[in-house]
Amino acid sequence: MTEPQAEALVDLDAYRANLAALRAAAPGALQMPVVKADAYGHGLAPIARAAREAGAEWLGVATGAEALALRAAGDRGPVLCWLAAPGADFGSLVDADVEVTASSAEQLAEILAGTSSRPRVQLKVDTGLLRNGAFGPQWDELVDAAARAQAAGRAEITGIWSHFACADEPQHPANDRQERTFLDAVEQLRAAGVEPGLRHLANSAATLVRPSSHLDLVRVGIASYGLAPDPGLRHGVVL
Secondary structure, eight states, X not given: OOOOSOOOOOOHHHHHHHHHHHHHHSTTSEEEEBOHHHHHHTOHHHHHHHHHHTTOSOEEESSHHHHHHHHHTTOOSOEEEOOOOTTOOHHHHHHTTOEEEEOSHHHHHHHHHTOSSOOEEEXXXXXXXXXXXXXXXXXXXXXXXXXXXXXXXXXXXXXXXXXXXXXXXXXXXXXXXXXXXXXXXXXXXXXXXXXXXEEEOOOHHHHHHOGGGOTTEEEEOGGGGTOOSSTTOOOSOOO
């Protein structure tokens, strides 16, 4: 069999330096490096270890399989998983101490039905990206369901989050609208008797250029791997 003729060399020191630069850009917020899709092809386990060594309080993944792979690789720190198809095995994630995301009242009900434990759940509100999350009346239903579940001791609501659509265009009017919508959703959750826990909205671009969105935690993806979210944005990240 012919041996592979190409290989990728990943500089973990550069990765850790990128995370340090991103932390300096958002010094008051916790940091969640995103390691979905095999850490964007860089290798899930070594990148996750490097992130923790660099002080990352959280790791973010898309799927339950990725979260469980982190646990299998030995990671024991806080992990948030945010995508799940109907019928997903939420019980395994809860048993592995993975925090899961509810993007609708129906999904929250599925999470509760899938485990006998008290799951730690973060709520996703759609503020304009139109990629997962609850919007309008769906958000109202999710807030009501979350308040009931927490009051009954069936779930612990630990966070609320969303995602910018145009943060790599700092002057785009959608950014202000999304941030206002998100803060309104936080207040709606509080009004329902649920403390929001971790509030997070900022992606890589917003971490670099929109300090008002840093809140409690920033999620850093593309910039942590040394790529600018947009060629017009400049910061101290390296390849």
